[in-house]
Amino acid sequence: MLLPAALFATGLMPLFADGGQFARIVESLERNLLTPIPLCFLLGIISTRIHGGIKIPKELYYSIAIFLLMSIGFIGGHELSHEYQLHGVSTIWKPALVTLFLGCLTPITSFVVLRYVGGMSIADSAGIAAHYGSTSAVTYAVANSFVEQTQHPADSFLPTLVTLLECPGIAIALVLGAALSAKERAAKAADGLPGKPVKKSKLGEALYEVMTGQSIMLMAGLLVIGFVSTQFMDEKGFQPFYEFFQSKGMLFRGLLCIFLLEMGLVAGERLGDLVKVGPFLVAFGILMPLVHGFLGAWMGHLAGLNLGGCTVLAAIVASASYIAAPPAVRLTLPEANPTYSITAALAITFPFNIAFGIPIYFEMAKWVGAQ
């Protein structure tokens, strides 16, 4: 329990360095919380807890997910195209590198904390680390809405960064888990205890599946499509596509409400598992994002991102995947108990980020000097 406290200090300390900070956070929180998106999430949680009747057909949920991913990609490609025409790659390469670096760092910090502070098994540590090393597109969408509402829109190429952040974390955590499990197993076998060999092929397969998974294919694919069609189409022809996918538009915002309602329903069901996962994982699910978020805000600022950009980068670095990571972990590290990772990612970190994290990262970004 020493490290968590240290982590907590690292994460929150800067925020209280000056006096009015806390009041500003509270105000940000209010401005964030009392909007339809987090309120729909809350409604979902309430409905589940009181055994209410709200049910979102899984096809609707899935269809909205597809739309959101396509939209993030398309608008990202469109903005990137403008950025590229104005500045070439000069503004983009540093943030991209920083994002990749954070994508490699966060699964390792997560693993180390889980294994050596929390004393969890190799498989469980690696499994959870895979979730925290990747990112949640919905957290991105909510963070993006937030900064737009505060009149500090993020740099145009943030969707590109989301795409970059999706894979490396999962890959690193899975490889780490597989390698350490194998070592442990070898050690056990030397002690005379039998142990099943890891199927190498499955690891490769799972990594391939992560890299060509729905999220990446849709975001990266539509990014290219948005980029190309911005270059080649005249504005009038482009307009209806832009309106459809537009992340400030009614479809994106409205569908995000319905999506968060469903996420609330699912998270509400998971809340009962909080007892099962124990206090360490609850603390981890709140403090780890604060640390990662701080790193994101700070390094984003170093790489030249604006205030909105730093906030959003912090949010996505702090967020944990609950779409791409679970099946990959389930296939490669079957001994890992999915209840731990899903509960942490979905019932702790996700709601924390939506409700409190994002405004906190916003203040962190201001504090490190982003504008």
Add this chain to the structure above:
Amino acid sequence: MLLPAALFATGLMPLFADGGQFARIVESLERNLLTPIPLCFLLGIISTRIHGGIKIPKELYYSIAIFLLMSIGFIGGHELSHEYQLHGVSTIWKPALVTLFLGCLTPITSFVVLRYVGGMSIADSAGIAAHYGSTSAVTYAVANSFVEQTQHPADSFLPTLVTLLECPGIAIALVLGAALSAKERAAKAADGLPGKPVKKSKLGEALYEVMTGQSIMLMAGLLVIGFVSTQFMDEKGFQPFYEFFQSKGMLFRGLLCIFLLEMGLVAGERLGDLVKVGPFLVAFGILMPLVHGFLGAWMGHLAGLNLGGCTVLAAIVASASYIAAPPAVRLTLPEANPTYSITAALAITFPFNIAFGIPIYFEMAKWVGAQ
């Protein structure tokens, strides 16, 4: 057959009191009928009757239902917030009380007519009464579109009234049915005839399920969300949510077309059951709404609603539920034959209201003096 005639008289008489009334109704009818929403309903009926190939995936139907309920709630909350800022509760409490009163009255009138005029069994009477005591959100939506098209938009807090009207009627009818069945059973048992005891627990469960059902949770939940976010968000941030849910907007109207197409498909299938349910229930399905509608228009006017508001209140009081009521009735009154209630609510009353009822209630509202 005496009472139906009396009911008929009560319901329609006022309308023919003066001469030009009938012509005005016909004109209203035309203006209502030749618009996409009722025409899509008609297309659905035709498709089913000629065994045409139109099939709406149930997930689409269900998703649209979710959207419509959320939209009614959200826009309702938004309007309520304005109303509240202007007038406090002064304009609202009377209509709310009247709505609750009508919610308690209509299941009883329905039950009495069904049991003592129609001679139906206790279970069947109570089952049907539960449907007619509750309300149909889609009828609300269509009525609302109608009054907006006639340039007489309803008072802003009508969605609140829909929410209030959803539950009490079902609860009263079910309790009535369960109590009377128990009494009858006790009487029979005294006569030496065996009878199964009602499971009390089931009644409680069913009532809880009605009160926390999808319709209520979504409408009431989004009402609160719409109210709160109107208060706390600036207009620009609120705009995309407003556009998405906006009941005059393209999404609401367009999706309502698709929804009514599916309702037409279902109602068309049920038309074949008209023979099974017999002439009494057909008459009931048309006359009862006229009576309830008249009460709605009249008492709405007394409570201070405007012309659009009276029309819409009449329509929702006259409408019968076919979403919340059926499962509740099926669980608590299993002896009730669902063919009766569903056919009456869906194949008689719903189409009647959509096609003829709403314009008639509009004229009724005018006739009682609403403006």
Add this chain to the structure above:
Amino acid sequence: MLLPAALFATGLMPLFADGGQFARIVESLERNLLTPIPLCFLLGIISTRIHGGIKIPKELYYSIAIFLLMSIGFIGGHELSHEYQLHGVSTIWKPALVTLFLGCLTPITSFVVLRYVGGMSIADSAGIAAHYGSTSAVTYAVANSFVEQTQHPADSFLPTLVTLLECPGIAIALVLGAALSAKERAAKAADGLPGKPVKKSKLGEALYEVMTGQSIMLMAGLLVIGFVSTQFMDEKGFQPFYEFFQSKGMLFRGLLCIFLLEMGLVAGERLGDLVKVGPFLVAFGILMPLVHGFLGAWMGHLAGLNLGGCTVLAAIVASASYIAAPPAVRLTLPEANPTYSITAALAITFPFNIAFGIPIYFEMAKWVGAQ
């Protein structure tokens, strides 16, 4: 292999008659290809080929199909109503006759080429001919987007023509197939070989099902609804419906992207079957549309269509059905191998039309003199 060559010549020759033609086609291609709709189709193909994770729930695909058909019908009815008010039927009857004529001709040309040039069985020839005699609503939608982007919008009554073109081709091919199969069977039976009799009832049933199928019911039904409500509603009331269904609008264009993504996924799976169907069918799937497209452009011009109209008529005549035709063929000509017809229609002709065909028909239409 002689006839295909001849067909090829017939179809393409005109285009190279003058020098700059080829360059213009390339430019048209570029303008067509680098837009979101064909790019999404490409993304779908790529995802399938690399075993990527994109999956569109079939309910979403189906829901979009319903929307597109309703939209084509509704906007068609709306435009037709304006056209009718201005010109009566004077501008429409010739294009309608031409369309019907082409609907009767194309299954026969297809059958003859397949049977006598390709040497395919009667059942297979008739089955494929049924697909090429009918039309693809999505090809219509893409062609329509294309001509609107080139600032040459098609005549307003084109959706009416799509509706007219849907059925006759399937009917003629199925009847042809059934009749010739019966004759062949009779001949074989005379030779002492047994053969099962065709069930006449099934043919009638299948034809009825085609004529009352989803596509026709929705397009024709909404055409009537669009027509009627344009006549009877005031503009303000009509507006939200118009915006919802509007084929230049964001919903239509955006959903078309998602639809084509799914079509790409399906076509990508079918690409593997190209080897199975052999080079003749591949050639047929490209050359037959060119011939039919040329006929469409030319006869459309004779009937008085404008440049956009000729292009779109060419595209729909050239297109092959893959929604209405397959089940009808499967039921009436079970000996026909569906792999042939579906692969040709979906993996050859559809992508060819989307990527290359439409711009080529545009140039053909210019070449025959349409403006």
Add this chain to the structure above:
Amino acid sequence: MHLYPLKLVTVVGETVIMEEIAEEVIKLGATGFTLSDVVGHGSRSTRNVLISGEAKTRKLEVVVPSEVAVTILTYVSHNYFEHYACIAWLSDVAVVRGDQYVGKQ
């Protein structure tokens, strides 16, 4: 518990034929049936190519007396096995109040 020995006939095949089979099954003497959407793979699955919002393959389950079971299987195998993707099998079941399902005939 009155359990009545009957047969469960299961047919899995292309969607396009399953509704027809379900209707016929009633004519052949079944009192009801249960249909479900499945995803299938078999020797002729390339034939199974409908593109639409519907499942491409469907499963039909019918509880019937032994004679009706044979009639159904004969009907299915005569009419659909040659040209359509489908499989059919039979198993023994003990049905609650099973006499209800002996039906007309």
Add this chain to the structure above:
Amino acid sequence: MHLYPLKLVTVVGETVIMEEIAEEVIKLGATGFTLSDVVGHGSRSTRNVLISGEAKTRKLEVVVPSEVAVTILTYVSHNYFEHYACIAWLSDVAVVRGDQYVGKQ
């Protein structure tokens, strides 16, 4: 292969009662169950009229020891056969590591 002889209980009925039955089945001693959405037709199918996004009919499958199977069927037939559309049957199965499914009781 350790195969353990157990019973497979299948209940097909109106959606409105199936969740209740599934819960009860666990109380009666089953260790788990499998539910699926189906489309059904039967003698009382006119009773089956819910309109909603859910399937109107559902199938429940439970693997249990013979005694539990009888208890389940008795429960179902006592409570639901009279007023609800449903059918229930029993068949013999051999279950992998089947001793796991004998459960509490």
Add this chain to the structure above:
Amino acid sequence: MHLYPLKLVTVVGETVIMEEIAEEVIKLGATGFTLSDVVGHGSRSTRNVLISGEAKTRKLEVVVPSEVAVTILTYVSHNYFEHYACIAWLSDVAVVRGDQYVGKQ
């Protein structure tokens, strides 16, 4: 009616493993299979936590000769029983033109 006695193997388990099992089943000698989406509850159902548009649990049915059935069950129980939520059972069926499903091997 030529009815051929074969085995019906049923496996119900987490979606994440079912496609893999279906593919393997073909390698082990089945000529086809039928998959369906179900909702399940079992002793390890907390493991079953994927959130996505897909059903969380799937059912696989395969008609095979007795030896292949045993091979399949052995494969499934060896590879998946320890860490994944799943159940597998076997039953007797009589298959129309069942010799078709004896397949390669």
